Amino acid sequence: LDLSGQINGQQFEHLFLNASGVHCQSTTELDDLLNHPAVGGIVTKSATLEKRDGNPAPRYYELADGSINSMGLPNFGYDYYIDYVKQSHAKPTILSVAGLSAADDVQLLHQIQASDYAGLTELNLSCPNVIGKPQMAYDYAGTEALLKEIFAFFKKPLGVKLPPYFDLVHFDQIAAVLNQFPLTHVNTINSVGNGLWVDVASESVVIKPKGGFGGLGGRMVLLTALANVRALRQRLNDSIKIIGTGGVKTGADVFAHILCGAELVSVGTQLQVEGLSVYDRLTTELSRIMADKGYHSLSDFRGKLKTI
Numbered sequence: 001l002d003l004s005g006q007i008n009g010q011q012f013e014h015l016f017l018n019a020s021g022v023h024c025q026s027t028t029e030l031d032d033l034l035n036h037p038a039v040g041g042i043v044t045k046s047a048t049l050e051k052r053d054g055n056p057a058p059r060y061y062e063l064a065d066g067s068i069n070s071m072g073l074p075n076f077g078y079d080y081y082i083d084y085v086k087q088s089h090a091k092p093t094i095l096s097v098a099g100l101s102a103a104d105d106v107q108l109l110h111q112i113q114a115s116d117y118a119g120l121t122e123l124n125l126s127c128p129n130v131i132g133k134p135q136m137a138y139d140y141a142g143t144e145a146l147l148k149e150i151f152a153f154f155k156k157p158l159g160v161k162l163p164p165y166f167d168l169v170h171f172d173q174i175a176a177v178l179n180q181f182p183l184t185h186v187n188t189i190n191s192v193g194n195g196l197w198v199d200v201a202s203e204s205v206v207i208k209p210k211g212g213f214g215g216l217g218g219r220m221v222l223l224t225a226l227a228n229v230r231a232l233r234q235r236l237n238d239s240i241k242i243i244g245t246g247g248v249k250t251g252a253d254v255f256a257h258i259l260c261g262a263e264l265v266s267v268g269t270q271l272q273v274e275g276l277s278v279y280d281r282l283t284t285e286l287s288r289i290m291a292d293k294g295y296h297s298l299s300d301f302r303g304k305l306k307t308i
């Protein structure tokens with residue numbers, strides 16, 4: 001079976017990545033992913049200019065049907081990750097970056113442009129957990145202005161990480177902005193921002209930052225993730241590929257993401273819960289579904305969701 005995908009001419013022999021933030025903060029974790037046969041490529045934890053400790057713990061909590069997190073962008077800083085992705089790796093790498101401001105974003109991309117890194121970069125426009133910092137991708141004019149400034153100097157392959165949208169007009173608006181730029185891909189969705197879990201027994205929230213508010217992931221966000229992959233596939237230029245992220249727990253979920261138009265699929269919460277073996281299970285389950293349907297490659301059904 002051909003389970004490959006391509007972004008900007010870079011061949012991902014296997015469709016699976018990690019969701020940025022999960023199992024990707026240290027070089028050891030990144031090596032674990034790269035060395036796993038059922039992983040096709042990796043995304044780094046979003047890097048900021050300087051190293052960050054992030055928010056106070058507890059800042060991640062696993063639920064029956066997913067997760068809630070308010071990590072606060074803990075990472076070892078830009079230099080740590082550019083040094084890692086600059087090395088030659090057997091599989092494609094995506095360097096994720098997240099400034100604490102638009103100016104930071106520009107500075108980070110200037111540094112990447114000046115470096116000899118030739119791989120993919122992903123600008124995270126959707127971190128919901130940096131206190132006081134709004135999610136840029138909910139500001140359409142701000143996103144357009146930022147991307148105009150960036151593409152004036154940035155000539156390397158660039159994609160963006162998007163938050164979920166919940167209104168068809170918002171899909172139209174963000175697609176109208178993104179279609180103006182030579183983006184290699186969009187990665188959708190980031191966590192569903194600012195959910196709240198209440199533990200009834202203790203009558204308390206379960207994470208410390210932001211009074212318990214945090215980004216939602218896992219099975220509970222699958223339907224929102226599929227909607228965002230599908231809506232953006234229907235609206236974005238074909239040249240902008242989609243990395244489907246959000247809610248993947250089974251091979252059927254992976255199949256659904258591809259049917260909605262995803263080129264590649266990321267696993268976040270379920271990787272956190274299950275470990276690297278999740279990729280073997282998902283590969284087995286996806287392969288069985290494809291074989292039952294007589295499909296030999298992802299392109300046999302990618303984007304071919306039927307309506308009724």
Ligand SMILES: O=C(O)c1[nH]c(=O)[nH]c(=O)c1I
Nearest residue numbers: 070071072073127129191215
């Ligand atoms: O809190 C985080 O570090 C975080 N958490 C998320 O769920 N998405 C993000 O983009 C980020 I930068």
